[in-house]
Amino acid sequence: MHRYRLILMTLVSLVTFCLPSAAQAPQPWTQVGSLACKVDPNVGFIFVGHQPMQCTYTPSLAPAPPEYYDGAINTVGIDVGVSAGSVLAWGVFAPTSGLPQGALSGEYVGASGDVGFVVGGGANVLMGGSGRTVALQPLSLQGSLAFNVVLGVSSLKLRPATWR
Numbered sequence: 001m002h003r004y005r006l007i008l009m010t011l012v013s014l015v016t017f018c019l020p021s022a023a024q025a026p027q028p029w030t031q032v033g034s035l036a037c038k039v040d041p042n043v044g045f046i047f048v049g050h051q052p053m054q055c056t057y058t059p060s061l062a063p064a065p066p067e068y069y070d071g072a073i074n075t076v077g078i079d080v081g082v083s084a085g086s087v088l089a090w091g092v093f094a095p096t097s098g099l100p101q102g103a104l105s106g107e108y109v110g111a112s113g114d115v116g117f118v119v120g121g122g123a124n125v126l127m128g129g130s131g132r133t134v135a136l137q138p139l140s141l142q143g144s145l146a147f148n149v150v151l152g153v154s155s156l157k158l159r160p161a162t163w164r
Helices: 002-018
Strands: 030-039 042-059 067-094 106-128 141-160
Touching (some): 042 141, 067 106
Antiparallel strands (some): 030 042, 067 141, 106 141
16 A cells, blocks of 8 residues: 555656646747847958947837847957948847837847858847847848958847937
8 A cells, every 4th residue: 555655646746747837838939029230330350250230129019119229249250351331130039028128138149140242141140138038030131231251159239329
């Protein structure tokens, strides 16, 4: 009898700890807006790149005003050439439908690639954000006027704008 009770308790414990609870289930992420950034002209320094930018976050909710951010992408890897500037755009995702003011502030990390010969294009796969509660769409779109090659690991830092 004691043996059956031990087996039953073990099975109940396994079921309790192995089955995911509703609180542990992953929350669906929804697109809450878009982030567009104007990248300043820059020169690549072979192994390290720094691209300052000014960004505008446009919430999906109609009455919410746009938010402005200062930012910079720092890249470690191959960064050779000159760019007259570019424009980046991301979808912004969060587990809730509304974000508090300044919620995009934080650091995002990932990989970057960009090739330009007069007209160029590229992609940035970046994840992160304020307390890891905001994610930029994994793939950004980029258009540039450049003669350059960029391939490496990147860090995007956003903070509330000082220019507005």
